[in-house]
Amino acid sequence: MKTEYKILLTEDDENLGMLLREYLEAKGYETDLLPDGEEGYNAFMNKKYDLCIFDVMMPKKDGFTLAKEVRMVNTDIPIIFLTAKSMKEDIVQGFKIGADDYITKPFSMKELLFRIEAILRRTVGSNVAQAAYQLGRYKFDTQKQQLIDEQSDSMVKLTTKESELLKLLCINANKVLERNFALKTIWVDDNYFNARSMDVYITKLRKHLKGEESVAIINVHGKGYKLVM
Amino acid sequence: MKTEYKILLTEDDENLGMLLREYLEAKGYETDLLPDGEEGYNAFMNKKYDLCIFDVMMPKKDGFTLAKEVRMVNTDIPIIFLTAKSMKEDIVQGFKIGADDYITKPFSMKELLFRIEAILRRTVGSNVAQAAYQLGRYKFDTQKQQLIDEQSDSMVKLTTKESELLKLLCINANKVLERNFALKTIWVDDNYFNARSMDVYITKLRKHLKGEESVAIINVHGKGYKLVM
DNA sequence: ATTTGCTGTTAATTATTGTTAAAACATGAT
DNA sequence: ATCATGTTTTAACAATAATTAACAGCAAAT
Numbered sequence: 045m046k047t048e049y050k051i052l053l054t055e056d057d058e059n060l061g062m063l064l065r066e067y068l069e070a071k072g073y074e075t076d077l078l079p080d081g082e083e084g085y086n087a088f089m090n091k092k093y094d095l096c097i098f099d100v101m102m103p104k105k106d107g108f109t110l111a112k113e114v115r116m117v118n119t120d121i122p123i124i125f126l127t128a129k130s131m132k133e134d135i136v137q138g139f140k141i142g143a144d145d146y147i148t149k150p151f152s153m154k155e156l157l158f159r160i161e162a163i164l165r166r167t168v169g170s171n172v173a174q175a176a177y178q179l180g181r182y183k184f185d186t187q188k189q190q191l192i193d194e195q196s197d198s199m200v201k202l203t204t205k206e207s208e209l210l211k212l213l214c215i216n217a218n219k220v221l222e223r224n225f226a227l228k229t230i231w232v233d234d235n236y237f238n239a240r241s242m243d244v245y246i247t248k249l250r251k252h253l254k255g256e257e258s259v260a261i262i263n264v265h266g267k268g269y270k271l272v273m
Numbered sequence: 274m275k276t277e278y279k280i281l282l283t284e285d286d287e288n289l290g291m292l293l294r295e296y297l298e299a300k301g302y303e304t305d306l307l308p309d310g311e312e313g314y315n316a317f318m319n320k321k322y323d324l325c326i327f328d329v330m331m332p333k334k335d336g337f338t339l340a341k342e343v344r345m346v347n348t349d350i351p352i353i354f355l356t357a358k359s360m361k362e363d364i365v366q367g368f369k370i371g372a373d374d375y376i377t378k379p380f381s382m383k384e385l386l387f388r389i390e391a392i393l394r395r396t397v398g399s400n401v402a403q404a405a406y407q408l409g410r411y412k413f414d415t416q417k418q419q420l421i422d423e424q425s426d427s428m429v430k431l432t433t434k435e436s437e438l439l440k441l442l443c444i445n446a447n448k449v450l451e452r453n454f455a456l457k458t459i460w461v462d463d464n465y466f467n468a469r470s471m472d473v474y475i476t477k478l479r480k481h482l483k484g485e486e487s488v489a490i491i492n493v494h495g496k497g498y499k500l501v502m
Numbered sequence: 503a504t505t506t507g508c509t510g511t512t513a514a515t516t517a518t519t520g521t522t523a524a525a526a527c528a529t530g531a532t
Numbered sequence: 533a534t535c536a537t538g539t540t541t542t543a544a545c546a547a548t549a550a551t552t553a554a555c556a557g558c559a560a561a562t
Contacts, residue, residue, distance in 0.1 A: 116444055147449045265433040
């Protein structure tokens with residue numbers, strides 16, 4: 045099962061745009077090409093993309109403005125800017141907005157592809173479970189279901205449910221882990237009682253992690269929980 | 274508490290190496306410079322680094338071999354390759370090994386710095402990725418949903434809604450944040466009651482920020498609110 | 503000036519989450 | 533099968549967050 049990644053590309057130069065789209069589609073990315081920032085924004089709001097590539101210089105709405113608006117709705121989606129070589133200042137500004145990468149024109153399409161792959165490997169790919177997570181001073185071993193305090197060199201055994209929940213939180217670190225999702229994956233059924241059971245486990249995990257200031261499980265009201273670190 | 278990031282740099286050209294190390298240290302990165310792959314590997318095994326920068330062409334052990342060995346021990350650590358412009362094939366190989374980025378010589382040190390920052394923002398994610406806004410004496414951490422008063426060194430926890438709204442205001446600092454836009458992004462639906470709810474949260478935010486004269490949330494009649502500072 | 507519609511603020515209501523403890527359930531050892 | 537132990541769920545109540553209601557104040561339009 046290999047889901048196709050969806051790319052939102054905005055580029056006002058029609059020739060370059062079409063060329064890029066064709067290339068990206070050939071490489072297996074579903075690509076939507078929009079000619080300016082406004083249309084790009086509309087497209088973004090109407091479809092779920094995995095990555096954005098915005099030309100900086102565009103009519104109606106430039107790439108940075110578009111990126112800001114996109115960031116308001118989605119803080120995580122990777123954004124790559126296409127920028128003219130001379131504009132060093134653009135690059136600085138781009139990173140401030142939260143660019144994931146930038147690429148200066150002219151560029152080879154291969155180069156762009158490498159960047160895309162590298163980013164997707166990190167962002168989407170980071171959603172893949174790992175064997176162990178570092179939570180500040182604690183190391184969480186998902187296999188052994190252990191939380192090791194590397195400072196005092198002590199260890200706490202986690203129960204199955206504790207471990208499963210913490211693992212889900214880790215996989216979604218710094219993102220919201222939706223209640224329903226967690227309930228369906230761990231408790232199978234998402235009724236009222238299971239939701240309360242989950243709350244109980246959140247309390248337990250918070251106690252386990254309270255020795256590390258930089259790590260916290262915060263509640264996102266009505267949505268779920270977020271492991272921040 | 275700002276932990277210094279540790280960088281492992283291998284580069285056989287002594288002049289370039291020293292220059293880079295000097296620059297990176299000036300930018301606040303603790304940098305160890307090793308002249309070849311073998312010494313680089315020894316250093317890696319003896320210390321905990323946050324990021325690696327490997328020259329591809331090195332005596333004794335080239336950058337790719339070194340990277341492969343490092344990857345066996347640590348699958349996550351970001352690796353940036355320094356490679357000669359001509360060697361397009363190098364780049365392909367580099368990404369196969371799992372490079373996070375590559376940079377072709379000659380390059381500007383600023384450019385390298387941007388790459389480093391971008392990668393650290395993503396991977397370590399911890400310190401830099403947390404979009405934090407400075408509001409006069411207050412520092413607003415969007416991830417942890419906290420408002421830190423840096424003068425009294427006290428902290429106030431924000432609720433999810435408070436945090437979301439303040440974040441939108443910050444993104445649009447000194448510009449009008451339109452009511453409808455905020456309602457649609459935070460409350461999803463922009464009916465009368467949600468609009469009143471938003472007003473209540475504006476009051477709450479104003480209270481939170483009243484300790485700082487230079488920051489204010491002003492109303493733009495019929496349009497929305499503007500965070501001025 | 504008066505009306506209408508927006509905004510400011512506080513308090514009451516409702517919904518969600520935090521926490522603790524007891525009950526129910528599971529598991530392996532005797 | 534029974535017991536001892538640890539895990540998970542349920543229950544109960546406390547605390548917090550979000551919405552709604554109510555009324556006061558202000559801004560723009562007629």
